[in-house]
Amino acid sequence: MSADPTSFASAAKCVSKHLNLNLHVDFENHVIRGSVEITVEVLEDRFSTLTLDTRDMKVVSVSANGQAACFTMGPKHAFKGTPLDITLPSDLSRGQHVIVSVAYETSPGAPALQWLSPEQTAGKKHPYLFSQCQAHHCRSMMPCQDSPSIKHTYHAQVSVPKELVAAMSALRDGQEVDPQDSHRTIYRFRQPVPMPSYLMALVVGCLESRKIGPRTAVWSEKEFVDRAAHEFSETEKMLQTAEDLVGPYVWGQYDILVLPPSFPYGGMENPCLTFATPTLLAGDKSLSNVIAHEISHSWTGNLVTNKTWEHFWLNEGHTVYLERMIGRRLEGEAFRQFKALGGWKDLQDSVSTFGAENPLTNLVPTLQDVDPDEAFSSVPYEKGFALLYHLEELLGGPEVFMGFVKSYIQLFAYSSVTTDQWKDFLFSYFQDKVDVLNKVDWNAWMFTPGMPPVKPKYDTSLADACLALSLRWIRAKEEDLGSFSESDIKMFSSHQLIHFLSLLLQEEVFPASHVKKMQELYDFNSCMNSEIRFRWLRLCVRSRWEEAVPLALKMASEQGRMKFTRPLFREVFNFAKYREEAVRVFLAHRVTMHPVTSGLVSKDMKVSVDQ
Ligand code: BES
Numbered sequence: 137m138s139a140d141p142t143s144f145a146s147a148a149k150c151v152s153k154h155l156n157l158n159l160h161v162d163f164e165n166h167v168i169r170g171s172v173e174i175t176v177e178v179l180e181d182r183f184s185t186l187t188l189d190t191r192d193m194k195v196v197s198v199s200a201n202g203q204a205a206c207f208t209m210g211p212k213h214a215f216k217g218t219p220l221d222i223t224l225p226s227d228l229s230r231g232q233h234v235i236v237s238v239a240y241e242t243s244p245g246a247p248a249l250q251w252l253s254p255e256q257t258a259g260k261k262h263p264y265l266f267s268q269c270q271a272h273h274c275r276s277m278m279p280c281q282d283s284p285s286i287k288h289t290y291h292a293q294v295s296v297p298k299e300l301v302a303a304m305s306a307l308r309d310g311q312e313v314d315p316q317d318s319h320r321t322i323y324r325f326r327q328p329v330p331m332p333s334y335l336m337a338l339v340v341g342c343l344e345s346r347k348i349g350p351r352t353a354v355w356s357e358k359e360f361v362d363r364a365a366h367e368f369s370e371t372e373k374m375l376q377t378a379e380d381l382v383g384p385y386v387w388g389q390y391d392i393l394v395l396p397p398s399f400p401y402g403g404m405e406n407p408c409l410t411f412a413t414p415t416l417l418a419g420d421k422s423l424s425n426v427i428a429h430e431i432s433h434s435w436t437g438n439l440v441t442n443k444t445w446e447h448f449w450l451n452e453g454h455t456v457y458l459e460r461m462i463g464r465r466l467e468g469e470a471f472r473q474f475k476a477l478g479g480w481k482d483l484q485d486s487v488s489t490f491g492a493e494n495p496l497t498n499l500v501p502t503l504q505d506v507d508p509d510e511a512f513s514s515v516p517y518e519k520g521f522a523l524l525y526h527l528e529e530l531l532g533g534p535e536v537f538m539g540f541v542k543s544y545i546q547l548f549a550y551s552s553v554t555t556d557q558w559k560d561f562l563f564s565y566f567q568d569k570v571d572v573l574n575k576v577d578w579n580a581w582m583f584t585p586g587m588p589p590v591k592p593k594y595d596t597s598l599a600d601a602c603l604a605l606s607l608r609w610i611r612a613k614e615e616d617l618g619s620f621s622e623s624d625i626k627m628f629s630s631h632q633l634i635h636f637l638s639l640l641l642q643e644e645v646f647p648a649s650h651v652k653k654m655q656e657l658y659d660f661n662s663c664m665n666s667e668i669r670f671r672w673l674r675l676c677v678r679s680r681w682e683e684a685v686p687l688a689l690k691m692a693s694e695q696g697r698m699k700f701t702r703p704l705f706r707e708v709f710n711f712a713k714y715r716e717e718a719v720r721v722f723l724a725h726r727v728t729m730h731p732v733t734s735g736l737v738s739k740d741m742k743v744s745v746d747q
């Protein structure tokens with residue numbers, strides 16, 4: 137078995153089966169104190185030592201089956217953290233179980249956690265805490281075997297100040313006054329479905345919830361509950377569509393939590409409770425594909441899991457494929473094709489950002505000595521999708537290929553898989569089409585950087601109008617600008633505006649005169665749809681339109697979704713005249729930013745850590 141390059145834990149020796157967490161959330165000191173009891177199944181004879189992943193934490197004591205155990209902390213690795221080596225009081229044999237209990241305290245800088253002050257929340261009265269464990273940050277929230285190759289169930293009890301509410305990636309299992317402190321409440325949770333550590337999740341804040349379907353509710357600070365309930369009203373319909381495509385939803389509840397603006401991702405598929413950025417609240421449900429995406433992870437990712445982060449495309453490629461299948465059922469095939477074409481543009485954008493020779497643009501990269509946060513891009517999503525779509529075309533169309541995806545999920549549910557296992561199953565499922573499969577250039581698709589060897593053909597009916605208008609702008613001389621008018625985009629959906637701007641962003645140069653005119657006619661400056669605004673401001677800064685610089689920096693710092701924040705800071709940074717301004721704004725916001733976002737933006741702008 138290939139080892140996990142991102143974890144110190146050895147899944148060949150032993151595996152975690154269940155976690156029992158007892159946590160005390162301390163907002164004064166920005167630490168979580170408590171214990172984790174891990175039920176470990178032993179896989180080898182004469183088993184006497186095990187290694188857990190930790191990062192930036194204090195380990196107070198360790199016991200095994202209730203007896204004190206010796207432990208040592210190894211040397212700290214830049215992104216893997218510090219191995220916790222535990223010596224058991226006595227040897228165990230294959231098949232035996234041991235309960236290892238670790239008392240610990242997290243660090244205020246733990247990369248999995250962001251502690252927000254009351255001023256950083258919508259309500260301004262109470263502090264807020266949220267976690268983001270994917271890919272390799274769970275180890276900074278609890279000692280664990282932090283590898284997606286290992287799955288466990290969990291129970292948790294979390295003590296928080298009584299004004300606040302706790303939620304986790306699990307089913308809610310009651311609450312009580314903390315017997316140790318009547319100013320606090322203990323919330324209980326249970327997750328009966330085995331899942332990898334990166335899906336552990338915790339949020340504590342002044343939260344409210346509203347039911348929006350038989351098994352779904354939205355959660356957020358009360359200021360956002362109504363908007364969230366409206367924006368995500370299609371959730372149950374999407375869940376049913378997904379079930380129709382790939383089989384029953386096994387996680388019971390499907391809730392959505394809308395986080396404060398610094399949440400670093402669009403969405404995160406935490407079981408029972410998807411985490412979502414408030415930048416999805418467009419008002420018109422036009423960004424709900426992110427919810428279709430997170431729903432899809434309930435099968436691809438959360439049931440069938442990538443064995444290591446090198447096989448991340450298995451999670452994201454299949455999830456984008458399912459997300460677009462849901463889109464196809466709800467909006468039609470032309471819509472799916474349009475979104476697929478947009479995805480191809482995103483892939484081109486990522487390949488050009490990383491460089492077409494960069495090994496991180498491989499579908500299956502090597503992550504030996506690579507921080508998964510730095511490897512993150514659209515490549516696993518869109519090269520993965522393009523491969524699946526290409527196979528769909530070769531093997532007989534969407535219905536036929538969905539048969540494969542459904543069987544893949546059934547076969548590998550509750551386990552973790554590698555690309556080889558996926559490919560072996562593909563060849564056995566399509567055994568009468570092996571000649572077709574043998575014509576695929578697998579090495580080019582999987583292990584070669586840059587764009588894929590084949591560009592799939594996508595129907596362009598929804599994209600044509602966007603392309604035509606973008607070409608008119610690209611070819612226009614300054615004296616032609618009078619030929620444009622407000623009505624050019626009157627019939628465009630927000631999806632088409634996004635596509636139109638993406639096309640302009642692919643141009644090397646686009647003159648400032650043009651973006652100014654565009655502002656005059658289309659007034660994108662007042663557009664609050666985050667996907668449109670992001671592309672628009674990026675285009676303006678790239679065109680060196682100085683008036684847009686403060687708007688771009690405002691968007692980069694007022695929300696922290698990395699997909700927006702990193703390119704916006706980078707774009708202003710590359711505008712020589714405003715480079716210092718970009719750094720200044722970043723440094724001014726750094727202390728209130730999410731730890732992972734601020735680390736990556738520092739690297740993007742070459743700001744040293746101690747500046
Ligand atoms: N699981 C990812 C987010 C993630 C990936 C967090 C890797 C940390 C490390 C989530 O499902 C995702 O892909 N979100 C996208 C949604 C989009 C592709 C529809 C996002 O955040 O934009």
Ligand code: ZN
Pocket residue numbers: 429433451452455
């Ligand atoms: Zn995803």
